[in-house]
Amino acid sequence: GNSVTQMEGPVTLSEEAFLTINCTYTATGYPSLFWYVQYPGEGLQLLLKATKADDKGSNKGFEATYRKETTSFHLEKGSVQVSDSAVYFCALAVGNEKLTFGTGTRLTIIP
Amino acid sequence: DSGVTQTPKHLITATGQRVTLRCSPRSGDLSVYWYQQSLDQGLQFLIQYYNGEERAKGNILERFSAQQFPDLHSELNLSSLELGDSALYFCASSVAGGGSGPLHFGNGTRLTVT
Numbered sequence: 001g002n003s004v005t006q007m008e009g010p011v012t013l014s015e016e017a018f019l020t021i022n023c024t025y026t027a028t029g030y031p032s033l034f035w036y037v038q039y040p041g042e043g044l045q046l047l048l049k050a051t052k053a054d055d056k057g058s059n060k061g062f063e064a065t066y067r068k069e070t071t072s073f074h075l076e077k078g079s080v081q082v083s084d085s086a087v088y089f090c091a092l093a094v095g096n097e098k099l100t101f102g103t104g105t106r107l108t109i110i111p
Numbered sequence: 112d113s114g115v116t117q118t119p120k121h122l123i124t125a126t127g128q129r130v131t132l133r134c135s136p137r138s139g140d141l142s143v144y145w146y147q148q149s150l151d152q153g154l155q156f157l158i159q160y161y162n163g164e165e166r167a168k169g170n171i172l173e174r175f176s177a178q179q180f181p182d183l184h185s186e187l188n189l190s191s192l193e194l195g196d197s198a199l200y201f202c203a204s205s206v207a208g209g210g211s212g213p214l215h216f217g218n219g220t221r222l223t224v225t
Contacts, residue, residue, distance in 0.1 A: 034213075036214075041218065042218050043113060043115070043201055043203070043216030043217050043218050043219055044154075044201070044203075044214070044216045045113065045215075045216065046213040046214070049213070089154065096207075097167075098144070098156060098159060098167050098169075099156075099214060101153065101154045101156075102153070103153035103154075104153055104154065
């Protein structure tokens with residue numbers, strides 16, 4: 001079956017630090033990959049996505065590259081802000097199947 | 112604003128009771144998904160409806176049921192509630208029947224069972 005493994009949280013960083021949240025996947029087919037973000041008190045919202053190998057998704061300063069050889073889709077940001085504090089979910093979908101989410105990684109940025 | 116509306120925002124009830132959670136999808140979206148988010152189990156997919164028909168089923172208990180109405184709003188019914196059912200319940204919608212998204216999530220209903 002399909003599965004997503006994210007790095008365990010919580011992650012606490014100082015403002016302007018470099019962020020990496022690791023995500024690896026297992027899929028029976030050729031998946032599309034996503035990062036969703038959940039801000040406090042809100043539902044999840046799509047942050048970025050990539051649909052084929054070597055694609056780079058980017059949004060709001062965040063980036064993730066679809067690495068087929070390592071089955072990974074790590075989320076990165078060069079300089080985090082307090083407003084980036086949220087829970088981040090890696091997810092995949094194969095064809096028209098439903099999204100499979102990782103367990104989420106809670107990120108806290110301290111000033 | 113995602114355009115997905117969930118009511119109520121908070122619900123407190125006792126064990127053994129029954130509750131109904133309501134979701135109005137984003138305008139134009141035909142698919143509705145229900146997810147349960149608890150502290151220890153992350154985000155669990157419950158069920159999906161597409162244009163009134165059940166499309167996919169996840170880890171939904173037999174005590175839970177859902178439906179999607181002709182106006183495309185959906186309701187999730189939870190019965191014989193147990194303490195362990197306390198969680199955030201999210202509704203999401205998408206245009207197509209496939210689950211690959213993007214999904215648009217509501218802000219959730221927080222259910223507390225006492």
